[in-house]
Amino acid sequence: MQNEAIIVEKQLNFCVIGHPIGHTMSPFINKRLFALRKENADYGVMDIPPETLAEQMAVLRTKRGFNVTIPHKQRIIPFLTRLDESARRFGSVNTVCVEEDGTLTGHTTDGPGCLMALRGRGIRPEGRLLLLGAGGAARAVAFALCEEASFLQLTIACRRQSAQKAESLCREIQAYRMSLQKEGTATPAILEELDGQTEYDLLLNCTSVGMYPNDGASPVPDRVIARCHAVFDAVYNPHTTRLLQLAEGRGIPTVHGMDMLVWQAAVAHKYWFGHTFTPDEINGVIEAAVEEMARRFEKKGANA
Secondary structure, eight states: OOOOOOOOOOOEEEEEEESSOTTOOHHHHHHHHHHHTTOOEEEEEEEOOGGGHHHHHHHHTTSSEEEEOTTOTTTTGGGOSEEOHHHHHHTOOSEEEEOTTSOEEEEOOHHHHHHHHHHHTTOOOOEEEEEEOOSHHHHHHHHHHHHHOOEEEEEEEEOGGGHHHHHHHHHHHHHHHHHTTOOOEEEEEEGGGOOSOSOBSEEEEOSOTTOTTSTTOOSSOHHHHTTBSOEEEOOOSSSSOHHHHHHHHTTOOEEOHHHHHHHHHHHHHHHHHOOOOOHHHHHHHHHHHHHHHHHHHHHHHHHO
């Protein structure tokens, strides 16, 4: 009897890079997505200080792809071969594809991840929108809204010391909206001056206010939340932030940050493998990730 050749499929390796990068949920989420499509792949964590990024690129080129978080979303760009249109426009990358020929292509999945999270919970980003923040995540979400949403007015609110960032982003959004021949205006606002008199169809928090360990804070007071028809918070730890607690206490529909985190990972898998996922599959990963995060922090509290 002839010996049959045994074909061993090579395991594909992925990772997330950042610094510091202690309690990331990315390995848990991505391994769940690998399992759903039966991919022979692993996902690790690389804590890379900024001053060592250049020397670590040799290791990263051995991966099939990697995700990028703070502080490398801009720093990684000079090392990449090319950027897709969105990453080039935002000047920020959170997903990299490594091709067999060594080509490194940068993408950003924050904006699509946010929109898919909203739609997954039945919320349409239309009408009057209030976006909190003008940093990397806020920019990605703002441009995604610009491309995909039918808003009448987008108000971008920042703290007083960052007012120029909101003004600059509004000018960019206004120009881009006009280039797309779409209606809708973008106007800046001072976060501390929001008075609760204006009604919004959707509030989107893209700041870090309310993130663990400062989880008792809300980026806006209750009087502003009361005038919103739906609330999204990009913060995923804790799962239910103070902002979402206040909204849910008023019966306002909410979307949690873990939804965006999982959906943007799903978008990365489309770049890496061409895979798509059903809402039911993604909801299963979201539920598992929320449970895993709660377990980790319950264990951490017990050991404190």
